Amino acid sequence: MRELAWDFVRGFVRWPLTLFALFAIMAAWEWLRSLGERAKADTERALDAWGAHELADFVCTRRVSNRARVEAVLLGARDAELEAWLDEIGAGADLTWERRDHGALESLRVFSRDGHRTVARERPWDELPSEARAAFLRGDATASVPWQAPWRGGAA
């Protein structure tokens, strides 16, 4: 009888602790998930902004007055006329990462039917998008992502 009573007391003490531990694990997981989503969104936003800026800069050499509007369209604003013009001149971009010490060399190639231009910058490991980090960890020396226009379902 005494044993049974002790078992009951032990169970009573253990259950709240078990529940607390489960709750702590779930809270930690949720916190990590929100941090991960924020990190991913921040990286994508920064890359979209860089890509739109460089591509607008490249294609607007003769239509300087439209530069800000083109950049906005490349970031997702709707403008049928500019979208048609960007499609017509074959505007596009692609991003490539080459593994370097503690990070990568991030190259952005912007192009149209008239030619292309490449800009590059060194990025630390944490600032790389998850696709590039995953490719490096799989053993690849380079990773690349083609750009797709927002009006055709691209990320921006």
Place this chain on the structure above:
Amino acid sequence: MPLPLIAIYLVGAVSITVLATFWADICEWFAERASPWLEAHVPSLAPHIKKAFIFIDDKVMVPVRRAIKRAWAVVRQHLLESTVTYFKQGGEWVRRIDSYLQEKLGPRAKVIKRTEESTVDWDELPESVRAAAMSRKKSVPIDFVKTRDAELHAMELS
């Protein structure tokens, strides 16, 4: 708190700190050394180990490192200067923290000076302070902001 729990907590905290600090180095080692070795010696396990490593990198380490850097950037905007000075007073070691804080940002924002003093046991002194004390230095100042800046800079490069 029971001793095993304290030990688990301490070991966990130290391991996470070391992992977070040297994570970029660890990833570099994994990509350059471990990944080809796994492919050559345990090809059946290699994809699973890589997947687990990628998961930890993407879901834990990189978000945590970025959160630490973001949090420090916010603190750094408000904390203009913070110096920790250890000195001897009446046979006891005293730690004085002088901080200059700016609650609101802007050129006309008021700067608040805050000073805290507390006595510290010999065992609790940082190693650099103990070494300085052994060489008969009476006061040891440490620039807290500069030290943290350097640590985070090293984390960026590591």
